[in-house]
Amino acid sequence: MLRPWLLLLVFCVPLLQRVNSHEESGEWSCESDSDIRIQAQFGPGLITLDGHADDWKDTDGSEFSLLPALDPDAETEYTGGKMTVKALHDGRDVFFMVQVDGDYAYSKGENTKCPSVALMFQIGEAATYHNMGGCKEGVDSCTNKTCKSHEVDIMHFSIGNAIPGRLYGGNPVDNRDGNGGDRFGHLNDLYGWNPHCRYLDGISSSANDSSAKNDWKGAWWHSSLNVHSGFVEEDSPYASDGQKGTYYFEFSRPLRTMDRLQQDAQFTIGGSSKMSVAFWYPVDGKSWHGSGHYSVSCDWVPLDISMKISMLTRVKQSSSVSAASVFALLLSVISLCVSVFIGYWVVKPKTIAFTPMENL
Structure with missing residues (x-):
């Protein structure tokens, strides 16, 4: 009689661990630096979306220490270096450059053995940074009605299938299906109400809407890569693992999208929004897990879409x-x-001229 219960425990314990993967070990506390802001100044015609940082060199950025998102303790800070976040807009699109120091690590087709980055923005007025929107409903009951005003907008780029310097994100194939996915480079456009209720734009637990699409585009690069004429998939892994350097993740999307489902943040020139940046890294070559990410802050960071012209x-x-x-x-x-x-x-x-008479 005891053996069936043991088998049940063997199968249930891993399941419980997955469900609780985003739960903190203790009571949540946060001491954020409220003085740090990300400024997106007006700079038309400055940015080429290719993952390279050359055209950002004259743009000021905000520097952050990276602490574990679930336990923001300085003793467990990401040891690879700081993260710098830069932003610009050209009146139509907003651009982001995320750069973070880290030894080169790439394993083709294995996203969890490659660095990954995500941007998160507040949509609903009640959406908190903590618990990715903070809706109290579970995965079986979270809907656009039960979690109304807790919406967050997420862009997540996992580079395991992405060629450095190539553009990924919104594409005709996935946009035709009416969702925020990217089957080629896994630069996905998502929304959520809490860590357990996250979906691609256009998809939900109750019904799908074919009007959605992936509004993001982006590329990545590492400073140890020395081929600037362009990589192809056969060049993988593109460089040797362990080389010192800096990762660059470059993104863009329209300031305003055609979203009518409350799944995209909408930016206004002269206005302010709230955002955060997350980073995953295979420390010591070990695969990262979904909740094992670092974050720039334990609370929202203000993003100002400025009317000021950039210095450049x-x-x-x-x-x-x-x-x-x-x-x-x-x-x-x-x-x-x-x-x-x-x-x-x-x-x-x-x-x-005078002509004498005798000469006539």
């Missing part, structure tokens, strides 16, 4: 204005000289 844009505009001024001055001088010449030619006396 201002310098370019100043250079353009200077060049235009010089050209205008030169044109004015030439015009003045031509006018003087024409005026002299018109008003100069027209003398007729």
Whole structure:
């Protein structure tokens, strides 16, 4: 009689561990740095979405220590280095550059043995950073009605099938199916109400909506990669594991999307939103698990979509204005000289040569 109960325990314990994988070990406490903000200034025509950081060098960023999301203790901080988050917008799209130090690690087809990054934004007014929206409902009862105002918008990029420098995210194949998935590079557009109630845009536990799509695009790179002409899949793993360097994750999406399901955050120029950034890394080569991620803060970080022009844009505009001024001055001088010449030619006396009568 005892053996069936033992078998039941063998199967149930792992299941309980999976269900509780996002539960904290103790009471939640948070001491966030409320002074840090992410500024997205206006910078049209500055960013090429390719995973490279060259076009971000003159853009200021916000630097964060990475602490475990479920237990933000400084003693368990990510030891690879800090994370820097930069943002810009061009009046239509918003761009993000996430850079974090880390030894090169890549295992083709194994997302959990490669670094991964996610951005999360508040949608509903009651959505908390803690518990990814904070809805109290379980996986069997969370719906857009029972969890109303707890919505969060999530972009998650797992690079195990993504070629460095190549663009992933929204694509015609997956968008035709009406969801936020990306079957090629796993740069997915999701929403959620809590850690157990997360879905691709357009998909829910009750019904699907074919009007949704993946609005994100992005690419990744590592500073140890030395081929800039372009990688293909056959070049995997693209570099040797363990090389020192920095990971770069670059993303963009429209400021406003066509979402009508409360699954996308909507950004307004001159307005402020709330966001967070998460990072997974295969420490010591060990696969990471879903709740084993690091975060930039234990609370929301303000994101300001500024009307101010970025310094680089201002310098370019100043250079353009200077060049235009010089050209205008030169044109004015030439015009003045031509006018003087024409005026002299018109008003100069027209003398007729004297011919003596005897020569007629």
